[in-house]
Amino acid sequence: MNKFKIATLLCWIVLLLLSLEVIIPYKNASSSDLVYIESIYQDIFVRNYSINGWLVSKAPYFFPDWMLYFIIRLFINNYTSAWYIYTFLNLIIIILIFNYSLKLIYNQMSIDTTIFSFIWGALLLTFVFSTPNGLDSHTFLYPVYHSGALLNGLLIMLCWLSCNKNNNTAISLFNFIITMLATMSDLWFVLWFVIPIFVSTIFLVYTKKIDLKCNLSFNLVMIAGVLLGELLNRLIENTGLLYYSQIPIGTPAYTFINQLNHFFRDLFDLFINSPVLFTLFIINIIVSIYSIIICINGKLFEKTTYKLNKYMNSNINLNLLILLNVLSIISFIIPLIPIIYLKMWEQWNYRYIHHFIVLPWLLIGIYLYGLIWRNSK
Amino acid sequence: MKNIYTSFLLIVIPILVILYLFTFSVNSNFGTLKKGIDLSWTRKSYPNEVSCLDNVAKAFDLKNGISEYWNAKKITETSKSNIWINQVTYNLELLHWMNNLNWYKDNYDERGELKKYNFIIVNTGPDGKEFSSKININIGAATHTVECGSYKILIYNGKDNIKLNDIIGKNIYNFFKSNNVNFINNNNLWNDPFFIDNTSSYWYSHPAKNNINIKLINFDRNHLKDNNEIIKNSKFIRFSSSVDTNYSYLEQRFNINELSGKDFILSFWAKSDSINEKIYPLGYFVPNGVLDKSAIIFHPTSGSPYEITKKWKKYEFNFKVPIFLNSKNNNSYALIRPLSILNKHSPYSFELTDPLMVEIYSFSKPAQFNSFNNPVINNLEAYIAQSDKFNLENNIYREFEAIKIAENIDNNNYKVKWRLSRVHNKLSTISKDDESKNANILLSSEYAFHALGINANVDTLKWWAVMSQKLGAIEGPLQYLKGSHIFYEKINEAINIDRNNAELYLLLGKWNIDMMEMNIFNKIINKFFKLCPIEASYFNAKILFEKGLELDKSNLELNYFYNYTLNKF
Numbered sequence: 001m002n003k004f005k006i007a008t009l010l011c012w013i014v015l016l017l018l019s020l021e022v023i024i025p026y027k028n029a030s031s032s033d034l035v036y037i038e039s040i041y042q043d044i045f046v047r048n049y050s051i052n053g054w055l056v057s058k059a060p061y062f063f064p065d066w067m068l069y070f071i072i073r074l075f076i077n078n079y080t081s082a083w084y085i086y087t088f089l090n091l092i093i094i095i096l097i098f099n100y101s102l103k104l105i106y107n108q109m110s111i112d113t114t115i116f117s118f119i120w121g122a123l124l125l126t127f128v129f130s131t132p133n134g135l136d137s138h139t140f141l142y143p144v145y146h147s148g149a150l151l152n153g154l155l156i157m158l159c160w161l162s163c164n165k166n167n168n169t170a171i172s173l174f175n176f177i178i179t180m181l182a183t184m185s186d187l188w189f190v191l192w193f194v195i196p197i198f199v200s201t202i203f204l205v206y207t208k209k210i211d212l213k214c215n216l217s218f219n220l221v222m223i224a225g226v227l228l229g230e231l232l233n234r235l236i237e238n239t240g241l242l243y244y245s246q247i248p249i250g251t252p253a254y255t256f257i258n259q260l261n262h263f264f265r266d267l268f269d270l271f272i273n274s275p276v277l278f279t280l281f282i283i284n285i286i287v288s289i290y291s292i293i294i295c296i297n298g299k300l301f302e303k304t305t306y307k308l309n310k311y312m313n314s315n316i317n318l319n320l321l322i323l324l325n326v327l328s329i330i331s332f333i334i335p336l337i338p339i340i341y342l343k344m345w346e347q348w349n350y351r352y353i354h355h356f357i358v359l360p361w362l363l364i365g366i367y368l369y370g371l372i373w374r375n376s377k
Numbered sequence: 378m379k380n381i382y383t384s385f386l387l388i389v390i391p392i393l394v395i396l397y398l399f400t401f402s403v404n405s406n407f408g409t410l411k412k413g414i415d416l417s418w419t420r421k422s423y424p425n426e427v428s429c430l431d432n433v434a435k436a437f438d439l440k441n442g443i444s445e446y447w448n449a450k451k452i453t454e455t456s457k458s459n460i461w462i463n464q465v466t467y468n469l470e471l472l473h474w475m476n477n478l479n480w481y482k483d484n485y486d487e488r489g490e491l492k493k494y495n496f497i498i499v500n501t502g503p504d505g506k507e508f509s510s511k512i513n514i515n516i517g518a519a520t521h522t523v524e525c526g527s528y529k530i531l532i533y534n535g536k537d538n539i540k541l542n543d544i545i546g547k548n549i550y551n552f553f554k555s556n557n558v559n560f561i562n563n564n565n566l567w568n569d570p571f572f573i574d575n576t577s578s579y580w581y582s583h584p585a586k587n588n589i590n591i592k593l594i595n596f597d598r599n600h601l602k603d604n605n606e607i608i609k610n611s612k613f614i615r616f617s618s619s620v621d622t623n624y625s626y627l628e629q630r631f632n633i634n635e636l637s638g639k640d641f642i643l644s645f646w647a648k649s650d651s652i653n654e655k656i657y658p659l660g661y662f663v664p665n666g667v668l669d670k671s672a673i674i675f676h677p678t679s680g681s682p683y684e685i686t687k688k689w690k691k692y693e694f695n696f697k698v699p700i701f702l703n704s705k706n707n708n709s710y711a712l713i714r715p716l717s718i719l720n721k722h723s724p725y726s727f728e729l730t731d732p733l734m735v736e737i738y739s740f741s742k743p744a745q746f747n748s749f750n751n752p753v754i755n756n757l758e759a760y761i762a763q764s765d766k767f768n769l770e771n772n773i774y775r776e777f778e779a780i781k782i783a784e785n786i787d788n789n790n791y792k793v794k795w796r797l798s799r800v801h802n803k804l805s806t807i808s809k810d811d812e813s814k815n816a817n818i819l820l821s822s823e824y825a826f827h828a829l830g831i832n833a834n835v836d837t838l839k840w841w842a843v844m845s846q847k848l849g850a851i852e853g854p855l856q857y858l859k860g861s862h863i864f865y866e867k868i869n870e871a872i873n874i875d876r877n878n879a880e881l882y883l884l885l886g887k888w889n890i891d892m893m894e895m896n897i898f899n900k901i902i903n904k905f906f907k908l909c910p911i912e913a914s915y916f917n918a919k920i921l922f923e924k925g926l927e928l929d930k931s932n933l934e935l936n937y938f939y940n941y942t943l944n945k946f
Contacts, residue, residue: 030424035450036475042454043477050907053478079454239855245474 005111012118016125017088028142029083037061037069037144038079045070055243059186060233065148087141090151095121097154098362101324102369104161106315112373120365127277128357140354150354152182153193154362157327160197160218161320167214172221179225184233191338192355194226196331200323203330207295209322259340270350277357284328284360287367291325312370321366328359424455429525430498431458437521437532442496443545445508446472448528452498462498467508469515469545471552481549494545495538497531505529516541658694693833757786757793764796773803791837794828797821798840802847815851822848835871835878842867843884854899858908864888865911882925883935889918890938915945 028034036057043049069086076082099117103109128138139145159175182189201219204210236242271278294301305318332355339352350357433439435458442462444452449464463480464472471481481492497512499505501524512531517540519531533541662673677694760783767776777800783793801821808814825840842864849860868885875881892913895903903909922939929935 030451030455032447032450033475035454038454039450039476043479048907048910049477049479051477053480055473055475055478057475 002111005115009111009115009118012115012122013092016091016118016122028138029080034083034142034144035079037065038083040066041070041073045073052241055245058244059146059149059188060184060242060244061144061148062185063148063181064151065143065185069143083143086143087138090141090143090147091121091125093151094124094154094358097151097158098365100158101161101362102366104158104165105317105320105324105366106313106370106373107317108315113369116369116372117365120361120368123276124358124361127280127361128274139351140357146186146188146351146354149182149186149189149192150358152178152185152189153355154358156182156189156193156197156222157324160327161323163214163218164210164320164323165317167218172217175218176221176225179222180229180232183226183229188335188352190226191335192331194222195334196327197222199330199334200327203292204295204323204326209295209319263336263340266350267353267356277360280360280364281356284363285332287363288325288329291322292329295322295326308370311374312367313374316370324363324366328363331355331359426526426528427452427455428457430460430528430530431456433523433525433530434458434460437496437523439496439530439532441492441494442498442530443469443494444498446474448498448500450476452528461492463492463494465545465548467511469511470548473552491546491549493542495533495541497533497541499529499531501527501529516544658696660696693830757783757790760786761792761796764800768796768799773800773807776800777804789831791828791831791834794824794831795836795840798824798828798844802840802844805847818844818847818851833870835875835881838867838871838874839881839884842871846888854902855908858899858903861888861892862909862911865909877928879925879929879932879935882921882928883932883938886918886921886925886935886938886942889913889915889921890942893918915942918942919946 040051040054040056043051043054068089069082072082072085072089076085095117098120099109099114102113102117106113125138128140140147140150155178156175159171159178163171163175179194183194198219201210201215205212205215233244237244271281290304294304308316308318335353335355430452434456439458439460442460443449443465444462445467446464449462452460452462461480464474464476466472497516497519499509499512509529516533517537520534520537521532523530523532658677660675660677662675664672675696678697679695683692760779764776764779764783767773767779780793780796780800783790784797787793798821801817801824805814805817805821808817822841822844825837825844828837829841831837845863845867846857846860849857865885865888868881868888872878872881872885892909892911893915919939919942922935922942925932925935926939
C-alpha cells in the first residue's frame with residue numbers, strides 16, 4: 001500500500017508539472033517584465049557585463065528568485081524551460097509549506113498528509129484561472145513577479161506558528177535571516193506578512209490567546225531583520241552597485257474612490273473567472289471574522305473549541321489555527337491601505353495580492369484535511 | 378470508511394482534475410493539442426517570429442537595433458543571431474527601466490563607445506502605431522521594411538542610417554549627461570581613469586590649487602542658434618563627412634577673451650572605423666563671428682598628426698594662444714577643430730566617431746606663457762637633477778625642497794609633476810598618522826594625474842599607475858580594484874613605450890602577486906563586478922620577473938620576487 005501511495009504521489013507531481021504547460025501560456029514567459037531575470041543571469045554569468053548600470057525594480061527579487069533561477073539555469077540551458085521549471089518548483093514549495101503547516105497544526109506527518117497536500121496543490125492550479133485580459137492570476141508562481149515575497153512570507157508565517165508551538169534559537173535565527181533577505185528582495189513581504197503578524201500579535205496578546213514573551217522576541221527579531229534588510233538595500237544603492245526604481249504610483253488623476261472602485265471591480269472579475277477560488281475566499285473571510293469574534297468572546301470560544309474537537313481530527317492544535325485565521329484577515333486589510341492610498345492599482349495587478357489567492361487555499365485546505373481525516377488518530 | 382476516502386483521493390480526484398485541466402481551463406491549449414500534452418515549452422524558447430527576425434538579421438547584416446520596452450529585452454534574450462535591441466521611449470529617448478545602461482555601449486571594457494544602430498523594431502498591430510508615427514516624424518522612412526509576424530523591422534542604411542544614429546546617439550548622449558549624478562556614482566561607466574567622483578558636472582574638472590587654476594569650458598552637442606549663447610558657453614558640434622567634404626571634425630568653441638595669451642592642452646578620445654586616418658587639431662580665431670578668410674589659424678605647439686587607432690585612445694595637443702587673440706567684439710570666438718583627414722581610398726565616407734570628451738584646461742598665469750622661450754630652463758633642470766640626487770640618497774626632505782623650488786619655476790612641467798608625485802608618495806610612507814598619510818597619497822595622486830595630463834611617457838604613466846592603486850587602497854575595495862585595473866593598463870602602456878625598463882616588469886610582476894594574494898572579500902567583489910577583469914597568475918609574474926632580470930640581473934628586488942614566485946609552483 002505504501003508503495004502504491006508513493007507511486008501515486010509521484011504521479012501527482014508529474015501531473016502538476018505537465019499541467020503547468022496547459023494552464024500557463026508561453027506568452028507570459030516571454031513578457032519583457034519577466035525576461036528581466038534572464039537578462040540579469042546573462043549579464044552576470046554569460047556576457048560579463050557589470051551590473052552597476054542596472055535599474056532594477058524597487059523589488060529586486062534577490063531571494064529566492066535570483067538564487068533559485070540561477071541554480072536552475074546551471075542545469076537547464078534554455079530560458080523558457082528554466083522559467084517553467086521555476087514555476088513548477090515554486091508550486092512545489094508552496095505545497096510543501098502547506099504540508100508543513102498541516103504537520104504543525106495536526107501534530108502528525110504521514111504519506112497521506114503529503115498526498116493530500118499535492119492533491120490540494122493541483123486543485124489550486126485549477127482554481128486560479130486566467131483573467132480575460134492582461135496577465136493572469138497564476139503570477140504567484142512566476143519568478144520576479146513578487147512570488148518570492150509570497151514564499152518568504154509563508155515561511156515567516158510557519159516560523160510564527162512554530163514559535164508559538166515550541167520556541168527555540170534556530171527559529172529566531174531562521175526568522176532573522178529570512179526577514180532580512182525577504183525585505184531586501186521585496187517590500188511587499190513586509191506589507192503582506194510582517195505588519196500583519198505584528199498587528200495580529202498585538203491583538204492576540206491583548207485577547208490572551210498567545211504568550212507575550214516568545215511573541216515579543218519573535219516580533220523584535222523580525223523587525224530587526226526588516227531594518228537590516230532595508231539598510232543593506234540602501235547601502236547597495238548608495239555605493240552604486242545597483243539602482244532601484246521608485247515605487248510606481250498610479251495616475252494622479254485617479255481619486256481614492258476611483259481606485260477603490262477599480263480594485264474591487266478587478267477583484268470581483270478575478271473571482272468571477274475563478275468561482276472556486278472566490279468561494280474559498282468568501283469562506284475564509286467569514287471564518288476569519290468569526291475567529292476574531294471568538295477571540296473576544298470567551299464563551300463562544302469554548303463552544304467552538306468543543307465543536308471543532310468533536311467534528312474534526314482530534315489532534316488539531318486550535319490555537320495555531322486561530323492564529324492563522326486572525327493573520328489572514330489582517331493581511332487582507334493592511335496591503336489595501338498603500339494599494340488604494342498610493343494609487344498603485346491600475347488594471348490586472350494581481351501580483352500585488354498573491355496572498356489573497358494562496359492564504360484562503362491554505363486555510364480551507366487545513367480545515368478540509370481535519371474533516372477528511374477526523375477519525376485517524 | 379478509510380478505503381473509500383483513499384479511493385476517492387487517489388482515483389476520483391485525479392481523473393476529475395485531468396478532465397478539468399484539459400477541458401475547462403480558460404487558458405487551456407486543449408483545442409490545439411493533437412497528441413495530448415506535448416511539452417511545447419521545451420521548444421518554445423525560440424519563437425517563430427524571432428527565428429524570422431534572425432534570418433532578416435543575417436540577410437541585412439543587422440547587429441544593433443532599438444525598440445520599445447515590451448520587445449527589446451525579449452528579442453535580445455531569445456535571438457540566436459546575436460542581435461541586440463536596446464529599449465527607447467516612443468520619443469526615441471533612452472528608457473532606463475529594468476535594463477542595464479552598459480547595454481548601450483558596444484563593449485563594457487571600452488571607453489564610452491556607444492552602439493551604432495541600423496534597425497528599429499515596431500509592432501505591426503495598433504499598439505505599434507504611435508511609435509511608428511514618431512519614428513516617421515523624427516527619422517523618416519526606412520531604407521527597407523520587412524515584416525516578421527507581429528514585428529515590423531525598419532532597416533536604415535546609408536544616409537538614413539546616419540540620420541538614425543545622429544538622433545538616437547544624441548538622445549542617448551543627452552540621457553547620460555542629464556543623469557550625471559547616477560552616472561558618476563556608477564562606478565565609472567565610461568571606465569575613465571581620470572574621472573573624479575565629486576564633480577557636480579559630468580565633465581571632468583579639477584579644483585584650483587597652488588596658483589594654477591584649471592578651468593573647464595563647458596560644452597554640449599546642441600546646435601544653438603543664438604550667437605550670444607555660443608560665445609557664453611562653448612559648444613561641441615559634430616560634423617559628419619559627406620561626399621562633398623574630405624574631412625570630419627569636432628568643433629570646440631570658446632570665449633577667446635578667456636584664453637587669450639594662455640596655455641592649454643586639448644585632449645580628447647577618438648577612434649576610427651577605418652585605417653590610415655590621421656587627426657590634427659587647428660585653432661581658429663574668428664574675429665567677426667563668421668568663419669571666413671578673416672579667421673586667423675593657430676597651430677598646436679606640440680603634437681603632430683596622429684594616426685587614429687581602431688580602439689579608443691586619448692590624444693593630446695598643447696596650444697599657446699597668442700596674446701593678440703583678444704577681442705571686444707561680442708560675436709568673436711575661437712574654435713578648435715581636431716580634423717580627421719579622410720582616407721580617400723575608402724569606399725565609404727569617413728566619419729569621426731564621437732570622442733565623447735574634450736577637455737580644455739586654461740591656466741591663469743599667462744605671464745609665464747607670453748614668451749615661448751623659457752629663460753629659467755637651466756635652473757629648472759638643475760633643481761630636477763638635485764631632487765633626483767636626493768632621491769637616490771633617500772633624503773626625502775631635501776628632495777622635497779628641491780622639487781618644490783622647481784615647481785615654483787615651472788608648475789606645468791611633467792618632469793616636475795611626476796617627481797612631486799614621487800616625493801609625496803615617499804612622505805606618505807613615513808607619515809605617522811593616517812590623516813597625513815592619506816593627504817600625501819591624495820597629493821601624490823593629483824600630481825601624477827597632472828603629469829600624465831601634460832605628457833604621457835614612461836615616468837608619468839608609471840606614477841599614475843602606482844598612485845591610482847594606492848589611492849584605491851585608501852578609498853575602499855571597489856576603488857582598489859578599479860585602481861588595480863588602471864595600474865595594469867598604464868604599466869602595459871609604459872612597457873609598450875620602453876621595453877627595456879626592468880622596473881616596469883618588476884611592477885607588473887608584483888601586481889600579479891598582489892592580485893593573486895588579494896583577500897577573499899576583494900576576490901569575491903572582483904568576481905562579481907569584474908572591476909579588474911584581467912587574469913593574474915604566479916606564472917605571469919615569474920615570466921615578468923625573468924624579463925626584468927634579463928635587463929637588470931643585479932636588481933635585488935627582482936631576484937627576491939623571482940624566487941618568491943618559484944616557491945609558489
